[in-house]
Amino acid sequence: MTDSLSKVKLSVLDLSPIVAGATAADAFKNTLSLAQYTEKLGYNRFWLAEHHNMPFIASSATSVLIGHVAAGTERIRVGSGGIMLPNHSPLIIAEHFGTLESLFPGRIDLGLGRAPGTDQRTAYALRRSRNNGQDFPELLDELRAYFDPSLSEDSRPVKAVPGENLNIPIWLLGSSGFSAQLAGQLGLPFSFASHFSPDNTLPALDLYRRSFTPSKDLSAPYAMVGVNVIAAETDERAHYLASTLQQQFLNLIRNTESPLPPPVENMDEIWSDYEKAALQQQLGSSIIGSKETVKEKLQQFAEETQADELMVVSQIYDHEERLRSFEIVAEIIEESK
Template identity: 75%
Template sequence: EQFGTLESLFPGRIDLGLGRAPGTDQLTAHALRRDRRSDGHDFPEQLAELRAYFDPSLASGRMPVRAIPGEGLNIPIWLLGSSGFSAQLAGQLGLPFAFASHFSPKYTLPALEIYRRHFKPSKVLEKPYAMVGLNIVAADTDEKASLLATTLQQQFLNLIRNHEAPLQPPVENFDELITDYEKEALKQQLGSSIIGSAKTVKEKLQTFLDETQADEIMVNAQIYDHEARLRSLEIVADITK
């Protein structure tokens, strides 16, 4: 009903993204789920139930509960994932799929391959349609972009160290603040990130698109200074016109 309300207010502008995991730390995940026994294995059943609220024809039987507003509205449902589970499910159901390459780059290509291999045409899609989340930090020079990107690196470093902290300003000496193990861990999580000037970003983004064949890119820009973040997004927008 919440998404039905949004779609009623802003027709054609609302997508509903669903992931098996809550996308946070374990303590917060437990607080969100309430049931500590839940591990996400019932996600396909929950997805089927939710889709039936929008389209009762998908229900296996009579729907005793109706969602209004919501019922009868065409709200695109995306499956979100950082592994192969949602990729396979999205393919089997013929739904669009979004992959979290911005923190799980190692599994990007395997997940997209699983999605496309298992894809079955549906009344939603005739062929696979994939979006990929990607960290992009752009600036007027490669050096400035590298400096701005230390905010993103610090954010993930704090996750690795289990240290809660708000977004941190850039630092000049980031490499001196981390161990070799942490460097490797950051590489594993941020390996697909694109950082640099407009020229550098354009070249690396084209390579990324060639490799993934993604239909859409969702740009994640964890930049401390608001004006610098806007400038980064402007650069990306200009080179993708």
């Protein structure tokens, strides 16, 4: 198992969390701080996720925030995990990411999802239609053709400027089999959201690998898996910090809108038995504990998934504790080599 962990690359998924008592401006400062710190630690990429109408997530204008992070770092790849393509015109996304790639050449990733990243009412406000993402493959084809006109049989009078003929890696993101199969068929890299859909992880990765057709983008499958990791000096401290993540998902279940809450000593005073069981299933792949505990669980996770890359998600209330968690994970990977 150690061999699997020694070969894996580490990356970051940041939701730019707005914590209780703070503002979006504070969240952006912490996001840049985390990006700069993880770059020094040797993380491979730093992705930001598009969400809307969520009081605890500040990354709604994802392309803008990617530019901010890329400008404040030097080497780490910066991208979207992801842009929810049905929320946007493909031309707009091509222009946005063409601009980013022109400003920060060789450092921009474009991860794409088909969910709205929000509730249905907000999705309608974004899309001005009841589109539920069923046309995602067509939107993807259009977007890819703006970057590479050779992918389209039509001579396009509309061009993405900047964007056309730029080499921007496109990833498909998913929490089920749909995007896994599509990514495989198109020969694109695939990222699975195990951090909130653990039960579907292995079936989706298997489907991706079985569906894979080599392309000019990839000669072999390349899979990245998102995983919640909360590491601290002791198991007890880590589980205390993890109560913030648990409360975040509990608020989603209860349709409660609030910033990211501070940790609590006893979650049993907050959730019902039903809610506890539901959250334990949804957060089942989360890795929480001391350095020794996290190392053991990461080794097992890397062996089970055979992921090429792990994208670490750490929803921790205190920023310094969050930085330390990412540091511990980096130490584990370095020591396994």
